[in-house]
Amino acid sequence: NAGVTQTPKFQVLKTGQSMTLQCAQDMNHEYMSWYRQDPGMGLRLIHYSVGAGITDQGEVPNGYNVSRSTTEDFPLRLLSAAPSQTSVYFCASSSSGWGEQYFGPGTRLTVT
């Protein structure tokens, strides 16, 4: 039981490049979400999903896309990277909205 896994752990992009951050969980959780963590700003919700085929925007969705084709996977796509997207990205999952949240180890992204 691996819990929530994220790849890659580190990534450096040039402005304008695109990439996908991967997130997977093996706990059969319906709820999955993406957060970014910035110094002084705390954790902010980017996008979330309440089940396969259902996604919604969080507090800071601009510049990011998500899809949820399976229960296990919830990738986050950066369409055209900008320096403002330099951050640490965390994926989380829970069995329900009111269940305990489990976090992945994070992806540290730098955009130059």
Added chain:
Amino acid sequence: KQEVTQIPAALSVPEGENLVLNCSFTDSAIYNLQWFRQDPGKGLTSLLLIQSSQREQTSGRLNASLDKSSGRSTLYIAASQPGDSATYLCAVFSGNTPLVFGKGTRLSVIA
């Protein structure tokens, strides 16, 4: 819009001391509140989850309380140890979106 505040932002205590971390939220209509620990450069580890119908939860030296009506939660750490040094975050689930986080309290326990 739900807002979560944690005070103090940083705290330094000598080893062995009991301490309390505070969390307040603006909308009392919550489903649950969760306390996390984050070590530098690492992800978040869940410590305690309190459902809205509960008043407190305990795990080892940790005790979390919840007062929904006043919009407050506290995390009590007994007999603090240097290994407790980390950032502690609280987050609330209000039913409309996933967790809303406070900015955390950075705890240093000095040996």
